[in-house]
Amino acid sequence: MTKKFKQYFLFVIFNIGSATSLWAQSSQMSTYCNPLNLDYTYMIYNAHNDISYRSGADPAVVKFRGEYYMFVTRSMGYWHSTDLNNWNFITPEKWYFEGSNAPAAHNYKDSVLYVTGNPSGNMSILYTDNPKKGDWKAVPAILNDLQDPALFIDDDGKAYMYWGSSNTYPIRAKELDKNRRFRPSEKTHELFNLDSKKHGWERFGENHSDTVLAGYMEGPWMTKHNNKYYLQYAAPGTEFNVYGDGAYISDSPLGPFKYMPNNPFSYKPGGFMNGAGHGSTVLGPQDQYWHFGSMAVSVNVNWERRISMYPTFFDQEGLMYSNTSFGDYPHFAPGVSGKEGKFTGWMLLSYKKPIKVSSRLDQFAAANITDENVKTFWVAEKNDDRQWVEIDLVKPGKVYAIQLNYHDYKSGLYGKIPGLFHRYTIEGSLDGKTWMTLVNRKDNYRDVPNDYVELGIPQKVRYIRYKNIQIPTPNLAISGLRIFGKGEGKLPDRVSNLKVNRYKDRRDAMITWDPQKNIQGYNILWGIAPDKLYNSYLVYEKNQLELKSLGTDQAYYFSVEAFNENGISVKSTVKKVD
Structure with missing residues (x-):
């Protein structure tokens, strides 16, 4: 030639x-990649200081009449999708002047869509049967002193409001009388609080490194699955790489609740963009659950954020978990039959x-x-x-x-x-x-x-x-x-000589392994059983990780895989650490 x-x-x-x-x-x-590509709103929090930035956080995603709506903090409207992958912004006829803050949303039997989340903390519940038009109306009852509300209406028609955003107070709840314009009960139920002395992932700071300030518990969300109630919550702070979601499980909407041992179930501390907290869980196409969360940019201000979504599952023991492994690489989109949420391998x-x-x-x-x-x-x-x-x-x-x-x-x-x-x-x-x-x-x-x-x-x-x-x-x-x-090159070799040194403070462990040549990084996997390595932490180049998110009352299992531009190695032998 x-x-x-x-x-x-x-x-x-x-x-x-x-x-x-x-x-x-x-x-x-047929694929998507975190962070989600939304036309994020420019925030006005810091306009008086001439600080301009986009942000999207605290997503409340619900299915209504076969389609999906996403309500996001201070967005001056909300997004609509038919497939959970392609979103279009709706400017409603009526909405909060300031934009909703940490919004709550709930679909009641496909007849009415409810939303609340006034930034003042004092709010009515809004409702409409036409969210595409957005002719929102307000119920007469006023709910006071709420931050990060979460509305849930059970199959029997009983309604509940959960809330909490504090480094002191627990997640709380009130019953709402749906037949009396959502009038709140006099009694307040205190459900559970952070226990950072036992739960390493609830500690404040980047990589849970702050030993002085208490972490924040916030952003509750309720999911009912197989007659179990999963009350989700975020910790320890939205600006940190370790912002994640945990859950407590109960047989009743008001408890008693039991801590889920594989917490945090939604957690993405490594990679290009971090964070997977203060979110919502929705049943999507093909009966696949998805968990939406907040990711941190935190350059212009701490509250500069984006939205993420991860496939979410319930295992045979009823434990809820999200797959965030390689969570900001391309994955198959909702509705791609048999592949939804799976890693493409790109x-x-x-x-x-x-x-x-x-x-x-x-x-x-x-x-x-x-x-x-x-x-x-x-x-x-x-x-x-x-x-x-x-x-x-x-x-x-x-x-x-x-x-x-x-x-x-x-x-x-x-x-x-x-x-x-x-x-x-x-x-x-x-x-x-x-x-x-x-x-x-x-x-x-x-x-x-x-x-x-x-x-x-x-x-x-x-x-x-x-x-x-x-x-x-x-x-x-x-x-x-x-x-x-x-x-077109060679895959990395299997990682060898994996060692896990769990400290006297059982919340912390140092994980090391032999370095390899011709790799980009490593993906550390861990969990509460050899077949429950639900958590992951992606690191570039270095062959060690100080992990500070463990629970003191739990044995853990660890594995590491190496990766480069050609693919991912076979996982290392799983190692148990008591």
Whole structure:
């Protein structure tokens, strides 16, 4: 094959692939990637200090008449979906002036949808039979001094309000007389409180490191499954990597409740973006449960957050657990029969790869784009259509999906602003000379701050190039351009010499193993039985982890798997530690 013909052949193949992948981008995606790509609202908490940032947190997701609604703190409206994967924002006819705060939502027999969550803590319960229109009305009864409410109406029609957001007080509840306009009972039921002396994961601080301040217990949510009541709660603080959800189980809506030994059941302390707390659990397509939670950005302010979702299960013993392993990598979406929630096996091809950019502002280096840390970011000198980012994957790999995470650097935007959009393209190349279009957002007029695109046909490339066209913020800032696919090299070897040293303080353990070459990182798995390794912690490069989330009254089992851009190793031999 002559050089000229070879170049022509590559050009034809690339452009055929480009046209095909562009067609596929407009079709329904079969996968998703955390954080969810919502048109998050710009918060007004810190507007008086000229601090602008998007946030979405404390999601209350409910199914109503076969479709789904997501209520999120201070969002000036809510989102609607038919499949739990594609969401559209609804601006209702009537809503809280300040936006709801830590909202509660409940579907009563598909006849009425209830919501509450006034930021003042004093609130009526709102209701409508047409949430798409949003003609909300209020019941006459006023509930006072509530923070983080959770409304639950049982199958027998009895109603309950749970609440709590405190580092002192327990989760509490009142019965509501549904026949008397949700009039609350005089009696308040104190249900359970944090017990951080026994439950390591309830301790405050990044990596549960704060030994002075008490953790916060907040965000209750009730799920009834197989006639058991699972009252979920968040701890220890929304701004930390270890923010998660636990649950207590009872035979009655008001207890007595028993602590679930595999807590926290929703927990994601490692990876690109951390946190899986203050959420809600909903039964989705194919009768698969999903747990939605809050993830921390926490750069502009502590309350800068995003939304995540994880497949959730109940095992044979009735223990509730969410699968957060590789939780910010692509997973199969709700409704993908037989695969929903499962890991695709698409690995990160872009981690710490060589990168070039069109320009750079101050200290915000290009390497921040590929370091797998949402808290670091690159800022271009200008925001125009001459700005670009180019990543060398070093070796060719097959690209299946791309996630682009923008960051708010001095954005100067506040509230729910209509008409925001992001326009850009992403190209791929084998030789750095002939390029094909992988993602075409030239004509995109949707707000996609955490855009995720699954390619219709995977493409083998070595180079990736982002070309900016137009974004809604004054500064072009990117915290992560994440390229997912499959490398062509060797899988890591099985991890050897796993050791777990449980400290005198049984909440803590040091986990070590022999390092390997040619790996990106390790995924540490642990749980209360060899077949219940429900928790995970992803670390990059280092071959040790100080884990501080254990329960003192529980033996644990541990395993570690190594991973690189080619895939994941066989799990190490499971090790029991009393």
